[in-house]
Amino acid sequence: MKKIVIEGGAPIRGEIHVSGAKNAVLPLIAATLLTEGVCTIDECPWLSDVDTMCRVLTYLGAKTGFSDNRLSIDTCGLKSVATPGELVRKMRASFLIMGPLLARFGKVRMSLPGGCAIGARPIDLHLKGFEAMGARISIGPGYIEAEAPKLTGAHIYLDFPSVGATENLMMAASLAEGPTIIDNAAQEPEIVDLSNMLSAMGANIKGAGTSIIRINGVSSLRPAMHTVIPDRVEAGSFMVLAAASGGELIISNVIAEHLKSVIAKLQEAGVVVEIGYDGVHVIGNEHIHPLDIKTLPYPGFPTDMQAQFMPLLAIAKGASVVTETVFENRFMHVAELQKMNADIKIDGHSAVINGVSRLRGAEVSATDLRAGAAMIIAGCIAEGVTTIDHIDHIQRGYENICDKLAAVGARIKTVES
Numbered sequence: 001m002k003k004i005v006i007e008g009g010a011p012i013r014g015e016i017h018v019s020g021a022k023n024a025v026l027p028l029i030a031a032t033l034l035t036e037g038v039c040t041i042d043e044c045p046w047l048s049d050v051d052t053m054c055r056v057l058t059y060l061g062a063k064t065g066f067s068d069n070r071l072s073i074d075t076c077g078l079k080s081v082a083t084p085g086e087l088v089r090k091m092r093a094s095f096l097i098m099g100p101l102l103a104r105f106g107k108v109r110m111s112l113p114g115g116c117a118i119g120a121r122p123i124d125l126h127l128k129g130f131e132a133m134g135a136r137i138s139i140g141p142g143y144i145e146a147e148a149p150k151l152t153g154a155h156i157y158l159d160f161p162s163v164g165a166t167e168n169l170m171m172a173a174s175l176a177e178g179p180t181i182i183d184n185a186a187q188e189p190e191i192v193d194l195s196n197m198l199s200a201m202g203a204n205i206k207g208a209g210t211s212i213i214r215i216n217g218v219s220s221l222r223p224a225m226h227t228v229i230p231d232r233v234e235a236g237s238f239m240v241l242a243a244a245s246g247g248e249l250i251i252s253n254v255i256a257e258h259l260k261s262v263i264a265k266l267q268e269a270g271v272v273v274e275i276g277y278d279g280v281h282v283i284g285n286e287h288i289h290p291l292d293i294k295t296l297p298y299p300g301f302p303t304d305m306q307a308q309f310m311p312l313l314a315i316a317k318g319a320s321v322v323t324e325t326v327f328e329n330r331f332m333h334v335a336e337l338q339k340m341n342a343d344i345k346i347d348g349h350s351a352v353i354n355g356v357s358r359l360r361g362a363e364v365s366a367t368d369l370r371a372g373a374a375m376i377i378a379g380c381i382a383e384g385v386t387t388i389d390h391i392d393h394i395q396r397g398y399e400n401i402c403d404k405l406a407a408v409g410a411r412i413k414t415v416e417s
């Protein structure tokens, strides 16, 4: 099993490049199932989640190729609408193939999805949407089947602006008969990226990025080429690292507009963030002000950045409160940070963080993907050596993280334990 070892306290300084967005590319890969032919996705990060998604498509009969961050997917040979249980259970986002397969082939059988252990994460909103479009859903032990010879457009109100449900329903509605309205839709930048790729494939979509998305179904879609948006969570993680280490990073391939809430919180903490043409310049500060943070759907503060802010607040001058409203069990990193001398108490959905002068290196776990990023930030700013296990979680979402951070001064390496 591999571990990450970090010798803390090295100055973080230099230029770092952000990869394409994991959360954008996974639905884009699913969207290729809506057409027959070869789609190409540029700036695709090479991550274990991308590999898993490609293996799901290969199982279904597609051919995938990857070179120089260009992913090509040939969907001409699709032969199955039953998905591989082991792969789907590994990653929750694999559930995004349900909408495309149902819309294109009229039938799909899915194993129940897996993913990071951050709460119950039901899929009821996806299923309610498919049912509203005329699908018959049956649920058996460990699997779900959906059937609809032809989906029909519908007015769907989402009780919560779920990212995955919005994406799944957008894809299904693109090939449904007639118009669909998704009301209270998620507004994340990844939704807009998916809408752009679907439009390039010939779909008729309006309103992506707002809370009401209108989709007029078309009879078929064509293959397309698309470039993935930069990963706002990777960018945000590097920004927090610069801030917490008192260092300075020029971070390229960033759409700063996607990070407004994160930048606002860093500035409130006393960190200098300058926005440039294609990136941001972050200058850390020895005296971090405490913050109150509440996670919310976009454009609110992202739940995917909550864990990374904790090591920063753990060394702030005063008490901070972080409230998690999107997922119910997303404080697993707190116990790990406590091992590093952080003073954090959980009170229901909130964590109260009393700043300490230093974090200390320890043996910790990456309990989920973003918690893993938090451990890396904590390890870089702590006194002494930090060893992180279960790093497979980190490899799901951060491309070449150790090489990238070593290049800006971090004393970080991966070792075989």
Ligand code: UD1
Pocket: 022, 023, 024, 026, 092, 093, 119, 120, 121, 122, 123, 124, 125, 126, 127, 160, 161, 162, 163, 164, 165, 190, 303, 304, 326, 327, 328
């Ligand atoms: C996506 C992101 C994930 C991010 C999350 C919230 C991807 C691949 N993953 O996950 O990194 O943390 O958005 O920004 O893009 N819910 C239901 N019923 C449903 C669907 C969701 O109750 O049918 C609930 C979930 O349990 C959760 C909340 O809605 O509490 C948000 O989930 P959702 O927006 O769907 O997240 P994902 O698409 O899984």
